[in-house]
Amino acid sequence: MAVKIKIPTPLQRLTKGQEEVTSEPGTLIEIINSLDKQYPGLGERISESGKIRRFVNIYINEEDMRFLSAENTQVKDGDEVSIVPAIAGGF
Amino acid sequence: MSKKKKFIRGLKCRECGREYSIDPVYVCEFCFGPLEVVYNYDEIGKVLTKETILSRPRNLWRYKELLPLEKEPEGAYFTGYTPLMKADNLAEILGVKELYIKDDTVTHPTLSFKDRVVAVALAKAKEFGFETVSCASTGNLAHSVSAQGARAGFERFIFIPASLEHSKIVASLVYEPNLIAVDGNYDEVNRLCSEVANKYRWAFVNINIRPFYAEGSKTQGYEIVEQLGWRAPDNVVVPCASGSLMTKIWKSFREMKEIGLIDQVNTKVFAAQATGCSPIVTAIKRGIDVIKPVKPDTIAKSLAIGNPADGFYATQVIEETKGFGEDVSDREIVNAIKLLARTEGVFAETAGGVTLASTIKLINGGHIKKDSLTVMCITGNGLKTQEALVGHTVEPHYIKPNLAAFEEVLKKIKQDT
Numbered sequence: 001m002a003v004k005i006k007i008p009t010p011l012q013r014l015t016k017g018q019e020e021v022t023s024e025p026g027t028l029i030e031i032i033n034s035l036d037k038q039y040p041g042l043g044e045r046i047s048e049s050g051k052i053r054r055f056v057n058i059y060i061n062e063e064d065m066r067f068l069s070a071e072n073t074q075v076k077d078g079d080e081v082s083i084v085p086a087i088a089g090g091f
Numbered sequence: 092m093s094k095k096k097k098f099i100r101g102l103k104c105r106e107c108g109r110e111y112s113i114d115p116v117y118v119c120e121f122c123f124g125p126l127e128v129v130y131n132y133d134e135i136g137k138v139l140t141k142e143t144i145l146s147r148p149r150n151l152w153r154y155k156e157l158l159p160l161e162k163e164p165e166g167a168y169f170t171g172y173t174p175l176m177k178a179d180n181l182a183e184i185l186g187v188k189e190l191y192i193k194d195d196t197v198t199h200p201t202l203s204f205k206d207r208v209v210a211v212a213l214a215k216a217k218e219f220g221f222e223t224v225s226c227a228s229t230g231n232l233a234h235s236v237s238a239q240g241a242r243a244g245f246e247r248f249i250f251i252p253a254s255l256e257h258s259k260i261v262a263s264l265v266y267e268p269n270l271i272a273v274d275g276n277y278d279e280v281n282r283l284c285s286e287v288a289n290k291y292r293w294a295f296v297n298i299n300i301r302p303f304y305a306e307g308s309k310t311q312g313y314e315i316v317e318q319l320g321w322r323a324p325d326n327v328v329v330p331c332a333s334g335s336l337m338t339k340i341w342k343s344f345r346e347m348k349e350i351g352l353i354d355q356v357n358t359k360v361f362a363a364q365a366t367g368c369s370p371i372v373t374a375i376k377r378g379i380d381v382i383k384p385v386k387p388d389t390i391a392k393s394l395a396i397g398n399p400a401d402g403f404y405a406t407q408v409i410e411e412t413k414g415f416g417e418d419v420s421d422r423e424i425v426n427a428i429k430l431l432a433r434t435e436g437v438f439a440e441t442a443g444g445v446t447l448a449s450t451i452k453l454i455n456g457g458h459i460k461k462d463s464l465t466v467m468c469i470t471g472n473g474l475k476t477q478e479a480l481v482g483h484t485v486e487p488h489y490i491k492p493n494l495a496a497f498e499e500v501l502k503k504i505k506q507d508t
Contacts, residue, residue: 008285009289010120053122053123084282
């Protein structure tokens with residue numbers, strides 16, 4: 001078991017076309033930093049100075065990380081992380 | 092280069108400034124910032140004069156140089172150009188000098204301002220060669236894409252939260268789109284759509300067509316300025332869900348100054364939200380630009396976006412214009428819907444109640460000066476959200492079909508008033 005991370009289309013170029021990658025458990029920001037080692041450039045796209053970028057939404061098992069502990073949320077074996085660009089709607 | 096093309100320079104990331112060509116893309120590949128259409132205002136200013144605008148038919152295409160199309164809109168609706176009503180009855184009650192209603196309850200063809208953005212989005216989707224259009228919607232957008240997409244011959248996939256009011260669902264179904272009712276709130280529907288949009292090559296009006304779609308909102312602002320006799324109002328109160336409409340109305344005023352249609356813009360922009368979903372107003376009141384998402388709980392479902400994509404920019408507009416924001420309870424929303432109907436004969440949907448109730452608070456709080464000119468953006472028709480008023484309206488007078496019965500009730504009515 002590991003953590004599954006779903007990669008949105010704009011970032012799949014960095015993951016060699018993979019829609020889903022895996023990582024060891026840890027805090028969200030640790031996972032992103034470790035992904036950056038496997039897929040150089042990925043971390044910079046999603047985060048800046050240890051913070052998730054304003055227009056990136058990250059969901060852990062369907063819950064917005066901002067309702068959890070944001071960058072410090074503990075992600076366990078078997079959890080699923082989705083990275084979704086912010087999109088508009090409504091007024 | 093087509094004549095039209097010289098008016099549009101391309102797309103640009105609002106965060107990092109990277110530039111992109113005109114394509115159905117919506118986020119910066121580098122930083123995920125939203126992309127925005129960039130125009131060549133010098134060229135537009137040479138062509139788009141007051142005389143030119145006034146010589147054109149009264150619909151939103153009279154400002155077409157400021158819209159992101161490279162060709163003439165093909166098969167599009169001639170929507171827009173809704174009334175700007177002077178609301179003297181309401182102004183008297185609220186104790187303000189000049190109050191106007193920008194009445195998008197009568198937008199063609201589906202009675203909300205979404206007809207503006209969808210007209211632009213579908214014309215652009217045609218230009219790009221898409222055959223299927225799609226959207227995530229709280230109701231109004233679903234109606235507009237369903238209707239306008241039907242006429243334009245698109246296959247339509249419409250995603251809505253299953254909890255929407257029944258009347259709002261019927262008002263989409265009548266146009267026979269593929270209506271996908273998702274067991275989740277709008278933010279969850281939106282998230283699903285972003286995954287669908289990654290996989291299928293469809294024109295999602297609020298995803299990959301978003302930079303173009305959102306520009307359609309500007310037409311409400313252009314019309315306000317034109318209908319006020321070529322001047323920007325002192326105050327404009329705008330309902331906020333994602334924050335997009337408010338940022339675009341502000342952009343429209345600045346553009347009209349930029350191309351020389353008006354000399355000055357001193358407008359204060361105000362945000363209106365329901366207390367049960369007020370992430371933007373919460374940030375405004377705290378004086379911060381960090382938007383904390385919320386889980387919406389309000390009768391104003393068309394504004395129930397807990398994770399507003401343009402929330403950050405909305406806070407910037409408030410700061411730049413020295414405006415403010417207010418949020419109102421469901422009770423205040425219902426009372427405001429009734430007040431607007433009773434005083435001005437305009438039946439607004441719940442979002443309109445949010446706008447008026449917030450305006451009242453802004454006036455009472457001294458944020459809107461009583462001797463200034465205020466425009467309220469009323470964005471959708473009350474016939475769409477009648478459920479919100481059940482149990483809150485006056486009762487009919489039930490009588491037998493004879494004159495005596497009528498006169499008996501008439502006597503009672505006269506006594507009561």
